[in-house]
Amino acid sequence: MERKDLLVLATNLRRLRTALGLTQVEAAKASGLSRAAYRNLEAGKSEPRTSTLKNLAKALDVGVPDLLVQAVIPENVRFRSKKQLKLREHILSEAGRILADYSDLEEILGERHTFALKPIQSTPPKGQSRGEAAARKARKLLGLDDKEPVRDVCGLLEAAGVKVVALNIASDTFFGMSVSSAPLGPAVVVNTWERISVERWIFTAAHELGHILLHEFAYKKDKTNEDDREEREANEFASYFLVPADSFAKEWKETYGAPFVERVLKLKRMFRVSYKTILYRLHEETGEALWLVFHKQYHLRYGRRLDNHREPYPMTEDAFKSGFPAAMRSEEPDYLSRSDFVADRRFRLVRKAIEEEKISLARGAEILGLPLRKMRELTKTWIDVWPKKKSK
Template identity: 40%
Template sequence: MNTDILSSNIKRYRSKKKLTQQDLSELSGVSLPAIKNIERKKGLPRTNTLLAISKALDCRLQDLVKPIGELSAVRFRAKSKMNRREQILAQVSKWLNDFAFLEVLLSDKEEYKLHKLAGNSGNLSPTQYAEEARRIIGLKSNEPIHDICGLLESCGIKILTLPYFSDAFNGLSVGEDDKGPAIIINTWERISIERQIFSTAHELGHLLMHLSDYDGKVRSEDTTQEKEADLFAGYFLMPEQGFNSEWEETAGMPFLERVMKIKSIFKVSYKTVLYRLKQKGIVDDMIWLQFQKLYEAKYNKKLSFKEEPFPEGSEPFGLKPFDFYADRLSRLVRRAIEEEKISISRAAEILNLSSEQMMERIAEWEDFA
């Protein structure tokens, strides 16, 4: 029994269930000092101790002792030091394994439509990559993206939404060599949906432009590549022809409302719209301050740099969590359940639900087929 693996798995399952060490101690009947020693890799616990812990964590004993595959073709660059980096990567690895298992079981694997573009020699600019990606996917040159998760999943890219209670990272991506391609996005409630959508497009940019640099051991950000991915994301979400057309059509509107309308059409942040205007020479560096003043004058509220106009719940046309929702995995699980190819407990494990939650989900499937 490897104490490193055991410690990592217990921490991962405990974190997933949002339990403290004290909570786990009370649920399992294992003393708090014993829990701490196990997580600190001090000595080997008895089998009955691990059985009690696995029951409290709603997992199998073998889940606590088996190693999680290490990802190598991964890009995970955080802004600052992250305490849970390895736990997140372990969770992503398990999710990818479960996803691949279902695809094989059901003979249902989406073709990766952007594979050839990802293998391009790199002679294209970020904006050209964005244009070519949109063309391959089948988007019109002026068409907004209404459902980025569904769009990319239909192109063979797996999407995982993972709430991490920090803005230390917005997202990460995994290459084909590690059962990807996959994009994992931080859906912490303090990160706007607009930002989550932009981060998804940003990671797609990395998958297409920087695949040769994917290395799970590298933690620091490459400033040049980050700027390229940002540029790609802006033009992937808000194509030039579409932006120009909408900007001309809104010419009679007040500037603040004009920006807000463009933002809502393309599901981007107001900063993305202002940055495009600056790129095109329509505005200068003073626009950030000017926009904040216009906003404060109209709504009697200051606008912080990280904030989207109108807080969650009060924006008439604002984006909500269901504007960013990945559903392919749950669809595969439903099919596997209905075809009696996996058990209810296995389905719950894959979807990270309790047994009770899984039963409720199945009841909904049956009631609202």
């Protein structure tokens, strides 16, 4: 190995170990190495044997190529948080790798979509309610009428030229990020960790789309601090994109006479959003803060609390007004399932590329981040049950 290759390996070892929350001692033990031997590898001071690379990859739950390939960090990325996130480097690297492979697939197959919402990004609305205005325009460009809910946010965005990437990151402080433009974007990256509610996944995808359309010039990979105004605008965009005003008013009126909790839950399911998003919109319309009322009535009606620790629910007014849905699945009543958020276009392109012999099975496994054994198992599930046209 050349010196630069040793440094790439060292960087990847450190990043992957940190992402798994392992110490050097633990990583060394899992790899069958002494602490000193592992420390030298992570410092770029020694060259590993092929067998050592395989053991390292197994211990860190990645493929050998993941240890040797230099990370691709998107330039025009928006990844901000009020909290310092130790996993930032790893998340950016994983997102960059996936998006680079995704773009290669599109190029190989000639299936790169035009960004259908570019007119909004080029000339975003101005004024106080620009988030709502952008949401209306986006829905119109995507062929949604004023009453139609967003039934498949992943499919809708991917058909419009926005890549959707699901990452499984065990963190309750990272929900998503986005890339504003080519070559890797536009793209939204959503944390689909199982403890985060699916409602939050959906809202995050729409929220990041709002940033792409409204804040193109704020995409700088080294900027980490959140901008409160931009966050409010992205929240407003997501709320009105997922729950159009006319449809919300109509459906709410049609539940007149039903218990308040049931009215909220019905609209929550209809629009595939959090109950907090529905309460937020009611607050906008009426000026009343109804979250305490909802939690009390929910407890009385179902005999259980939405928060396992305190009652009433400890949600601050600022958090409520932000429009964010419940972050954790345990906080979301009548929650959606994983099947309500499926980013499947990348998998579809991999299958097509393999079947057309444009990539190997091993390359497909690498793109999807699967061991070759798992990739072979996946291909066995690929069946086409759609009836073929009968020949006359």
